[in-house]
Amino acid sequence: MNTDTDFPFYLTAINWHAEEPFLQFRVQGQESTQLMSANELELRFRVAAGRDRQCIGTVDRSEDGSTSVQCDSPAVSARQCERCQTKDNIAAANMHQAHRRGRDAIGKAMAAYLTHPHRLYVAIFRDGSTKVGTTRGLSGGNRLVEQGAWYARYVAQADDGFFVRELEDSITEKLGIRQAVDTRKKFAGHLQPLLDQELENRLTQLANEIKKFLTEEVGAKGSLLDDRWSNPRIEDQIWADLVSYPAVINQGAHEFTIKSMVGRLAACNRAGFIENFLLDLQPLLTHPLETGDFEIDDFIMQDSLF
Numbered sequence: 508m509n510t511d512t513d514f515p516f517y518l519t520a521i522n523w524h525a526e527e528p529f530l531q532f533r534v535q536g537q538e539s540t541q542l543m544s545a546n547e548l549e550l551r552f553r554v555a556a557g558r559d560r561q562c563i564g565t566v567d568r569s570e571d572g573s574t575s576v577q578c579d580s581p582a583v584s585a586r587q588c589e590r591c592q593t594k595d596n597i598a599a600a601n602m603h604q605a606h607r608r609g610r611d612a613i614g615k616a617m618a619a620y621l622t623h624p625h626r627l628y629v630a631i632f633r634d635g636s637t638k639v640g641t642t643r644g645l646s647g648g649n650r651l652v653e654q655g656a657w658y659a660r661y662v663a664q665a666d667d668g669f670f671v672r673e674l675e676d677s678i679t680e681k682l683g684i685r686q687a688v689d690t691r692k693k694f695a696g697h698l699q700p701l702l703d704q705e706l707e708n709r710l711t712q713l714a715n716e717i718k719k720f721l722t723e724e725v726g727a728k729g730s731l732l733d734d735r736w737s738n739p740r741i742e743d744q745i746w747a748d749l750v751s752y753p754a755v756i757n758q759g760a761h762e763f764t765i766k767s768m769v770g771r772l773a774a775c776n777r778a779g780f781i782e783n784f785l786l787d788l789q790p791l792l793t794h795p796l797e798t799g800d801f802e803i804d805d806f807i808m809q810d811s812l813f
């Protein structure tokens with residue numbers, strides 16, 4: 508990030524396009540954002556003292572998909588100002604309850620967004636956690652890479668986002684499969700992963716159970732699928748040997764190179780260290796960052812047990 512300016516810059520989003528990761532930065536006061544490919548990205552920054560955290564803005568959903576909306580207010584929650592948080596909370600509630608409340612109750616733009624084919628998937632993470640979820644459109648795996656799934660199976664497609672959520676909820680109610688996985692579990696899974704074969708076996712078993720259940724439920728508003736997906740990073744050796752990044756990312760001064768990403772988690776290197784570090788980038792959102800000529804904080808590595 509080159510910032511010839513007195514203003515701090517902010518990480519405003521971690522985005523995926525065609526299953527590749529990008530970091531979106533914004534310099535305070537500037538209209539435009541800068542999208543940088545995350546792979547091989549060298550970052551050197553420190554968290555600027557005495558400046559407000561800044562809201563990352565919101566996402567608008569319409570017939571054409573999602574677009575981000577910038578905001579210049581200070582952040583009060585982990586990511587947003589009060590106004591944007593409220594807007595997102597209402598949008599999220601509408602999206603999750605759309606099928607219960609009906610099209611008329613949720614606003615035209617959101618209804619148009621949902622009136623589009625959706626797929627239902629079941630995903631497994633490296634610690635063995637599983638979830639069901641839905642994604643808009645009938646191609647691409649961005650939703651899965653964005654969440655950091657390791658393997659997944661698309662099990663059904665539905666005519667729209669209303670019906671697909673009915674299916675999702677009934678799977679959660681009847682089969683007890685959750686709709687979210689905590690990032691701490693995803694993180695732990697990369698440090699001590701189950702074997703890939705074991706994960707595939709568990710997923711196959713679960714997908715079969717779901718498909719059996721869906722045979723009765725899908726009816727005329729959708730159809731069953733059996734499409735396999737795996738994270739493109741499975742063959743990437745860096746994910747086989749990671750240690751937790753030994754510093755707090757939203758404090759102090761840092762320098763590292765991102766080698767690869769799974770969801771919002773980055774595998775990175777630092778000059779002078781042979782380890783590959785695993786780092787959650789999300790806590791960096793909203794914090795004012797600056798470049799310049801300053802010392803990088805030392806790592807305090809735990810002594811090896813051997």
Ligand SMILES: [Zn+2]
Nearest residue numbers: 562578588591
């Ligand atoms: Zn805001």
